[in-house]
Amino acid sequence: MKAIEVRAHNVANTGNDGFKxxxxxxxxxxxxxxxxAGVTELDGASPRPVGVTVGSGAKxxxxxxxxxxxxxxxxxxxxxxxxxxxxYFGIQLPNGRIAYTRNGRFHRNNEGRIANAQGFELVxxxxxxxxxxxxxxxxxxxxxxxxxxxxxxxxxxxxxIPIFKFANEEGLLSESGGLMFETxxxxxxxxxxxxxxxxxxxxxxxxxESNVSPVKELTAxxxxxxxxxxxxxxxxxxxxxxxxxxxxx
Numbered sequence: 041m042k043a044i045e046v047r048a049h050n051v052a053n054t055g056n057d058g059f060k061x062x063x064x065x066x067x068x069x070x071x072x073x074x075x076x077a078g079v080t081e082l083d084g085a086s087p088r089p090v091g092v093t094v095g096s097g098a099k100x101x102x103x104x105x106x107x108x109x110x111x112x113x114x115x116x117x118x119x120x121x122x123x124x125x126x127x128y129f130g131i132q133l134p135n136g137r138i139a140y141t142r143n144g145r146f147h148r149n150n151e152g153r154i155a156n157a158q159g160f161e162l163v164x165x166x167x168x169x170x171x172x173x174x175x176x177x178x179x180x181x182x183x184x185x186x187x188x189x190x191x192x193x194x195x196x197x198x199x200x201i202p203i204f205k206f207a208n209e210e211g212l213l214s215e216s217g218g219l220m221f222e223t224x225x226x227x228x229x230x231x232x233x234x235x236x237x238x239x240x241x242x243x244x245x246x247x248x249e250s251n252v253s254p255v256k257e258l259t260a261x262x263x264x265x266x267x268x269x270x271x272x273x274x275x276x277x278x279x280x281x282x283x284x285x286x287x288x289x
Contacts, residue, residue: 041268042064042100042103043064043260043264043267044261044264044265044268046062046063046064046103047257047260047261047264048261049062050062050252050257051252051254051257051258051261053250053252054250054252054254054257055250056143056218056250057113057142057143057144057145057218057247057248057249057250058110058141058142058143058144058218058247058248058250059110059142059143059218059250059251059252060105060106060107060108060110060142060250060251061105061106061250061251061252061253061257062103062104062105062106063103063104063105063106064100064102064103065100065101065102065103065104066098066099066100066101067098067099067101068095068097068098069095069096069097069098069099070095070096071093071094071095071096072093072094072095072096073091073092073093074091074092074093074094075088075091075092076088076091077089077090077091078091079091104210105209105210105212105214106251107209107210108251109124109125109248109251110142110248110249110250110251111248111249111251112124112243112246112247112248112249113246113247113248113249114245114246115245115246115247116245117145117245118175118176118178118180118244118245119146119147119148119154119175119178119180120144120145120146120244120245120246120247121144121146121180121201121242121243121244121246121247122144122242122243122246122247122248123142123144123203123234123240123241123242123243123248124240124241124242124243125239125240125241126205126238126239126240127203127204127205127232127234127239127240128140128141128142128203128204128205128206128220128229129141129142129143129144129162129163129201129203129204130162130163130202130203130204130229130231131156131160131161131162131163131219132160132161132162132163133160134160137221138163138229139160139215139219139220139221140204140212140219140220140221140222140229141156141218141219141220142218142248143156143218143247143248144246144247144248145157145247146162148169148175149161151168152167152168152169152170152171153166153167153168153169154166154169154201158217162201163202164186164199164200164201164202165199165200165201165202166186166198166199166200166201167198167199168198169188169198170188172191173188173189173190173191173196174188174189175188177189178198179195179244180201180242180244181242181244182234182235182241182242182243183200183233183234183235183236183241183242184200184201184202184203184233184234184235184242185197185200186198186199186200186201200233201234201242202231202232202233202234203231203232203234203239203240203242204229204230204231204232205229205230205232205238205239206222206226206227206228206229206230207226207227207230208225208226208227209226210225210226211223211224211225211226211227212226213226
């Protein structure tokens with residue numbers, strides 16, 4: 041059931057920019073050892089080469105995020121950005137917390153700041169994009185420098201956009217809206233300049249597509265459904281056997 045839920049979640053988010061697919065990890069449960077290997081049962085006999093061991097099933101040991109790079113989708117929007125390589129955008133929330141995302145679809149809000157579709161502002165050194173300047177002339181350089189042409193066709197510096205990385209990206213806590221939060225498992229965010237010190241570079245007018253493979257996920261979803269059906273039939277068969285045994289007089 042958990043496998044079906046994870047696969048269905050991946051398929052549902054195939055079209056979400058910056059989404060990273062999830063993978064399910066399982067492990068076996070405790071065993072009952074009816075006869076142990078290596079035990080000598082009869083005088084003169086050699087130790088048992090094999091034992092009689094029955095397991096009690098499986099459990100989910102973890103659901104981890106696959107952080108491979110998604111595809112590139114080119115757009116005509118000057119504030120759309122893609123991180124090619126390692127890093128996350130920082131998103132300032134109203135409660136003071138900072139969330140992190142790979143979704144680089146941004147807009148200019150009513151105060152001239154860069155914000156996502158939910159209205160949360162991008163953590164950056166760009167305080168204001170002047171209304172009297174054509175935003176179509178805005179340039180976001182691979183190293184995060186933001187510039188725009190003024191009335192004299194001279195590039196005016198507006199500030200820099202940093203990105204953040206973590207020691208353990210899989211430890212980030214996923215929430216709705218494509219946002220993630222740091223945890224003790226992820227380690228603290230390390231702010232850096234794009235295109236330096238193992239940080240990815242920024243590509244303007246582009247977005248990172250989901251890294252979900254629809255064919256792979258649908259195939260895995262069908263396999264999980266069949267496994268679930270088989271498991272249900274096994275449980276029913278065992279229940280029928282126990283019921284028959286109880287009815288023996």
